Amino acid sequence: QVQLLESGPGLVKPSQTLSLTCTVSGDSITRGSYYWTWIRQPAGEGLEWIGRFYTSGTTNYNPSLKSRVTISVDTSKNQFSLKLSSVTAADTAVYYCARDSSWALDYWGQGTLVTVSS
Amino acid sequence: EIVLTQSPGTLSLSPGERATLSCRASQSVSSTYLVWYQQKPGQAPRLLIYSASSRATGIPDRFSGSGSGTDFTLTISRLEPEDFAVYYCQQYGSSPQLTFGGGTKVEIK
Numbered sequence: 095q096v097q098l099l100e101s102g103p104g105l106v107k108p109s110q111t112l113s114l115t116c117t118v119s120g121d122s123i124t125r126g127s128y129y130w131t132w133i134r135q136p137a138g139e140g141l142e143w144i145g146r147f148y149t150s151g152t153t154n155y156n157p158s159l160k161s162r163v164t165i166s167v168d169t170s171k172n173q174f175s176l177k178l179s180s181v182t183a184a185d186t187a188v189y190y191c192a193r194d195s196s197w198a199l200d201y202w203g204q205g206t207l208v209t210v211s212s
Numbered sequence: 213e214i215v216l217t218q219s220p221g222t223l224s225l226s227p228g229e230r231a232t233l234s235c236r237a238s239q240s241v242s243s244t245y246l247v248w249y250q251q252k253p254g255q256a257p258r259l260l261i262y263s264a265s266s267r268a269t270g271i272p273d274r275f276s277g278s279g280s281g282t283d284f285t286l287t288i289s290r291l292e293p294e295d296f297a298v299y300y301c302q303q304y305g306s307s308p309q310l311t312f313g314g315g316t317k318v319e320i321k
Contacts, residue, residue, distance in 0.1 A: 143310040156308045198247045202256035
């Protein structure tokens with residue numbers, strides 16, 4: 095059974111960098127065929143795709159966030175990470191990591207709330 | 213960028229009724245890359261339908277997906293109490309590689 099678990103600070107100050115990690119169990123992030131993805135959801139709103147990482151090293155980012163986002167991977171820990179720089183209150187959201195099979199996001203983490211506030 | 217518009221925004225129905233949810237794309241979408249998710253309060257989205265009409269593992273057959281081109285539909289044949297939730301469609305495209313619709317809330321009438 096594939097499981098994903100997000101972790102990281104729940105509170106980030108404006109202008110700082112948001113950093114989250116997704117730990118994957120039940121699958122190897124180095125195995126081909128899957129992208130490893132970040133999505134976010136502000137309270138009471140819809141889902142926004144942030145970006146994804148493929149084992150070949152390819153990354154794709156949402157153009158609306160591209161200048162501030164970095165997704166990286168730590169294969170030794172079977173983890174992938176999200177960094178979002180220069181955050182504002184508009185970046186307050188529940189952040190999810192997910193496995194992307196290229197035809198669906200088939201496994202999701204439980205989500206972690208990140209609040210941007212001084 | 214392909215924009216997905218879901219309608220209605222809210223659907224008020226009773227258990228046992230049929231629910232029909234619409235997802236309209238601003239440009240043609242390959243059926244292979246049209247997906248539906250269910251999200252309940254405080255939970256992550258759950259995969260329901262992929263490739264427009266294929267049910268994910270463990271999804272009851274009261275859920276069905278159909279459509280092609282720019283118009284896609286999720287149908288719940290008979291609503292069970294656990295089906296009241298928010299439903300999102302999603303497509304794969306070029307940049308951005310993945311977009312979601314705004315969601316349809318199915319609430320108890």
